[in-house]
Amino acid sequence: MPLTRRSLLTGAALAAGAAALAKPVQAGAPVAKMQGPGAYRYKLGSYQITALYDGTWFVPIDDKFVHNASGGEVNQALTAAFLPPRVLPVSFTALLVNTGAKLILIDTGTAGQLTDTAGVMLDNLKVAGVTPDDVDQIVISHFHPDHIDGIKTKDGAKVFANAEIWVPEPEWKFWMDDGNMSRYAGNAVVHKYFLNARRIFADIAKDVHRFTPGAEVAPGIVSIPAYGHTPGHTAFSVHSANKSLLAMSDTAREPWLFVRHPQWQPSYDMDGPLAAQRRVHMLDVAAADRMLVEAYHFPFPACGHIVRRGGGYDLEPAMWAPL
Numbered sequence: 001m002p003l004t005r006r007s008l009l010t011g012a013a014l015a016a017g018a019a020a021l022a023k024p025v026q027a028g029a030p031v032a033k034m035q036g037p038g039a040y041r042y043k044l045g046s047y048q049i050t051a052l053y054d055g056t057w058f059v060p061i062d063d064k065f066v067h068n069a070s071g072g073e074v075n076q077a078l079t080a081a082f083l084p085p086r087v088l089p090v091s092f093t094a095l096l097v098n099t100g101a102k103l104i105l106i107d108t109g110t111a112g113q114l115t116d117t118a119g120v121m122l123d124n125l126k127v128a129g130v131t132p133d134d135v136d137q138i139v140i141s142h143f144h145p146d147h148i149d150g151i152k153t154k155d156g157a158k159v160f161a162n163a164e165i166w167v168p169e170p171e172w173k174f175w176m177d178d179g180n181m182s183r184y185a186g187n188a189v190v191h192k193y194f195l196n197a198r199r200i201f202a203d204i205a206k207d208v209h210r211f212t213p214g215a216e217v218a219p220g221i222v223s224i225p226a227y228g229h230t231p232g233h234t235a236f237s238v239h240s241a242n243k244s245l246l247a248m249s250d251t252a253r254e255p256w257l258f259v260r261h262p263q264w265q266p267s268y269d270m271d272g273p274l275a276a277q278r279r280v281h282m283l284d285v286a287a288a289d290r291m292l293v294e295a296y297h298f299p300f301p302a303c304g305h306i307v308r309r310g311g312g313y314d315l316e317p318a319m320w321a322p323l
């Protein structure tokens with residue numbers, strides 16, 4: 001019999017039927033309600049990188065989600081990736097860099113404040129053998145809630161008691177400005193981001209270090225201006241012993257849509273044309289230089305390589321591998 005989907009299903013049904021006839025059903029193992037831990041380590045020169053999964057938010061999207069592509073085109077791209085249409089799976093992965101002398105966390109997860117299906121970054125940090133008190137430095141890419149909410153608990157307590165917090169200066173300038181906040185009073189979603197930035201930063205403002213993108217923010221971690229997604233959105237390159245990793249932050253996001261179609265401008269990019277320009281440029285450099293890349297919203301463990309394919313690019317995910 002040729003191998004078809006139908007023959008496979010029929011075969012499985014026959015096998016199940018035969019098994020049921022052969023012996024009474026035994027009490028089986030309970031079906032687990034939780035996924036296994038999401039902490040994945042890899043080596044970068046003498047540094048150790050740990051990808052820390054925080055969860056996935058399944059966001060319903062409408063036909064206006066991408067300004068310069070139709071709902072049909074977007075749904076076709078999702079379907080081509082074997083994903084359901086009209087739902088965007090937004091995966092969150094924070095990055096822990098162990099330099100040997102310092103533990104640096106780039107972005108901090110959702111702290112369970114956005115959706116029930118995300119907020120496990122701290123559990124995975126524990127699996128990685130690190131307590132929040134061990135973290136020396138937090139570096140933030142931009143002020144969207146999924147990147148900064150992990151700095152505090154819902155009750156406003158600092159989660160990483162001993163960590164210095166470093167943020168991009170242009171991001172601070174934009175989101176902490178009351179004039180900008182009132183200009184966005186009519187945009188409920190973005191207005192909430194302004195309030196949330198104040199919730200996280202207002203009472204710790206004097207302790208927050210602000211860096212100019214382009215600067216080295218920690219040993220071997222250089223910030224890269226990647227404005228467009230937000231006014232001060234920042235990517236990073238991590239270097240150790242001749243090896244490097246490009247941490248793209250939200251420059252490319254969900255690969256099935258915005259790596260394959262880098263010109264598409266999603267509604268969450270505040271300056272769509274500028275973000276698309278930065279995205280194409282960064283993907284082009286990553287592909288040409290065969291760079292190891294990582295991005296906050298790539299599927300876990302959120303690292304791999306970028307290749308040119310079709311009219312756009314594609315992500316070749318890294319393989320789960322022993323150390």
Ligand SMILES: [Zn+2]
Pocket residue numbers: 144146147250296297
């Ligand atoms: Zn994000």
